[in-house]
Amino acid sequence: MPPETPFDLKFTSREVTAWGGLALLKRMLDGMGFKEAVQSWGLPPPGSNRGYRPEQLIEQMIVSIWCGAARFAHADITRLDATLVRLFDWGKAAGHKAIVRLFQRFDQPSATRVQSSGYRWLFDKLHLNPITLDVDSTVLTRWGGQIEGAAKGYNPKNKGRASHHPLLAFVADWRLVANFWLRPGNTASSNNFESFIESTLENLGDTKVGLLRADSGFYDKAVVALLRTKNISHIISARLTQGLQQAIVDQCKWQQVEVGLEVSELLYQPQGWQTPQRLVVVRQHVKRRGGAVAGKTMSLFADDPDLQGWRYGAMLTDLSLPALEVWRLYRGRADCENRIKELKADFGLDSFVLRDFWATEAALGVTMLSYNLMSVFRHAVMRQKVHHTLSTLHHQVLAVGALWDDSTRNIKQTFRLAVARKRRPWFDGLWANAGEPVKLTPVRSNS
DSSP states (O other): OOOOSSOOOOOOSSESSSSSSHHHHHHHHHHHHHHHHHTTOOOOOOTTTTTTOOHHHHHHHHHHHTOOOOOOGGGHHHTHHHHHHTTOOOOOOHHHHHHHHHTTTOOOHHHHHHHHHHHHHHOOOOOOOEEEEEEOOOOEOOOOOOOOEEHHHHHHHTTTTTEOOOEEEETTTTEEEEEOOOOOTTTTTTTTTTEEEEEEHHHHHOOOOEEEEOOOGOOHHHHHHHHHHHHOOOOEEEOOOOHHHHHHHOOOOOOEETTTTTEEEEEEEOOSSSEEEEEEEEEEETTSSSSOOOOOOOOEEEEOOOTTEEEEEEEOOOSSSSSSHHHHHHHGGHHHHHHHHHHHHHSOTOOOOOOSSHHHHHHHHHHHHHHHHHHHHHIIIIIISOOOHHHEEEEIIIIIEEEEEOOOOOOSSSEEOOOOOOGGGHHHHHHHTTTOOOOOOOOOOOO
16 A cells, blocks of 8 residues: 555646746847747748748757757747746647757858858847957767768767767857858867958957967967958967977066966967067976866976976967967966856757758757857846856746736736745846846956
């Protein structure tokens, strides 16, 4: 005999959602004219007259990601929630297979056009000037065969596995994505970088880039020449080649910042470059207090007792700031690694994959859009000093029980949230924020 429970189990036909906090995002999207904007991006039309509107499928995927979807099959979370369907005015929600079919209709021109239109619309709305642009790449391991563009290349965590190697550009000051390019796994970091920068500048529209930061994968004379042509200030980590190691030992006069941390600079002309470049060099001792020490050893002088225990890093820059300030500016670039981790953990960056290359690119472009809109929400609606991850926002504001109250005779519909009385003034404030024109204030990284 099963134990007797202290309660009875019964059912209700009332439509209740666990995601009532999404009403705040709905209000923000309406104020930004999101649905009208998506309709103008030239999405591939449905395959039949009975097909779902493509703008609805895009919105459904975005809302599903906000609810925690990390795979296409998870997108059914919105289809099965009648309260959300009514909130976002979808009429009838599509299953995840309809969303997959939409992305399968994308080719290179349409994927490029839609992504660029989405970025341009957002940055035209936000009016951010000037910005710091961080460029980085990551590895997306692919499990299974017959995925276009998946190839064996640099993959430190899953050596020998096929992967994609996308390029990303981040707006550091406001934690936004400015561009995303999916690339085969055997592509070098700087490959086609010039076209990527041109594309990013087009996405930004009138938004000006005040500084670009990149790691040593982009330490290339063609990259530097392009940035100078575009008049974009830059800090790029330099590779510690043997020639540069020798120049550091010969030329650097070290200035101590604190015990175990010293800076210097030099003019150095890499092999094959036409002119000398200004390089800022930082070295940190392994016994320095304050956590892990970044940098690399000088392999050319491994037996020199005076250099043992030091880790070195060099940065190429056209800035005229003091060496210490250049290093401090570059340190902020580490925050883009946190953005990539967040995209993978909360937005399904490494999980939304289809067989066709451009279908995957289009799907991940929507993932970037969902991330950007959530970042705008954190800035413009939440307005907190600490910008919480999506998973934290679930517990804080999004996962709130709610239902439609059709018993009232008001002209407007009533959407009731199950919020404790003492938290209601805070939610009222968020609702007011969501109805105001979007305005962002920069967030500085603590990295």
